[in-house]
Amino acid sequence: MKLLFAHGWGFDRSFWQPLAALLSDFDSVIDDRGYFGAPFAPEVDGAYIAVTHSFGTIRMLTDPPPGLAGVVAINGFARFTAPLGQPGVPVRVVEHMIRRFGQSPAGVLASFHQQIGGTVPEGKIDADLLRRDLLRLRDARAPLPKVPVISLQGGQDPLLPGPMRATTFEGGDVRRIESEAGGHLLPIQDPELCAEAVRGLAGLLT
Numbered sequence: 001m002k003l004l005f006a007h008g009w010g011f012d013r014s015f016w017q018p019l020a021a022l023l024s025d026f027d028s029v030i031d032d033r034g035y036f037g038a039p040f041a042p043e044v045d046g047a048y049i050a051v052t053h054s055f056g057t058i059r060m061l062t063d064p065p066p067g068l069a070g071v072v073a074i075n076g077f078a079r080f081t082a083p084l085g086q087p088g089v090p091v092r093v094v095e096h097m098i099r100r101f102g103q104s105p106a107g108v109l110a111s112f113h114q115q116i117g118g119t120v121p122e123g124k125i126d127a128d129l130l131r132r133d134l135l136r137l138r139d140a141r142a143p144l145p146k147v148p149v150i151s152l153q154g155g156q157d158p159l160l161p162g163p164m165r166a167t168t169f170e171g172g173d174v175r176r177i178e179s180e181a182g183g184h185l186l187p188i189q190d191p192e193l194c195a196e197a198v199r200g201l202a203g204l205l206t
Helices: 013-022 057-064 091-103 105-116 129-140 160-165 191-205
Strands: 001-004 026-028 048-053 068-074 147-155 174-177
Touching: 001 013, 001 057, 013 026, 013 048, 013 191, 048 057, 048 191, 057 068, 057 129, 068 191, 091 105, 091 129, 105 129, 147 160, 147 191, 174 191
Parallel strands: 001 026, 001 048, 048 068, 068 147, 147 174
Antiparallel strands: none
8 A cells, every 4th residue: 555645834845754754665756835845646556545735635635636535634623714613723814824924934834833842944935835825824724534534633732623533534534633742743752653654554554
């Protein structure tokens, strides 16, 4: 079973290095949205598992390459902002980021990474692309996958509210795993747990 990695907003392909190293026995490819350098949209031949992080889950599920057999969504979601009466991040949070982004893209990125305990990748910022994807983060809703999903969440995630983590992908074939002490960067904070989830799904699909 092949793996296709998709990172979240404000990251690049280097984000996956700790987890990819633990899964080096798999045939895998890693995309790069192009926020800090040249984009890379790899082609996948045959069946694969999408291993996604945060906004990378929406990116992948909105237009998955043919052959999608399963998803390991790490700190992932099908919708980020809160619909009326449903759990999610308040729309005003993203709108505030969008307003600030027009004045200081680097400042917004730094604040975002500080909130989640991350580090801004090196490279020249593609501010237009980052802003367009902020708008997608505010508005987009990915279709419910028709394949098995493992939703791996951090119990101490500073970005995603608990009710949102507990209900994302509801109505689908979803298995939920929570890292009680984990935050929003589980592929870095607990790559062993993430690798175990990937191997578990691969075992079910092969």
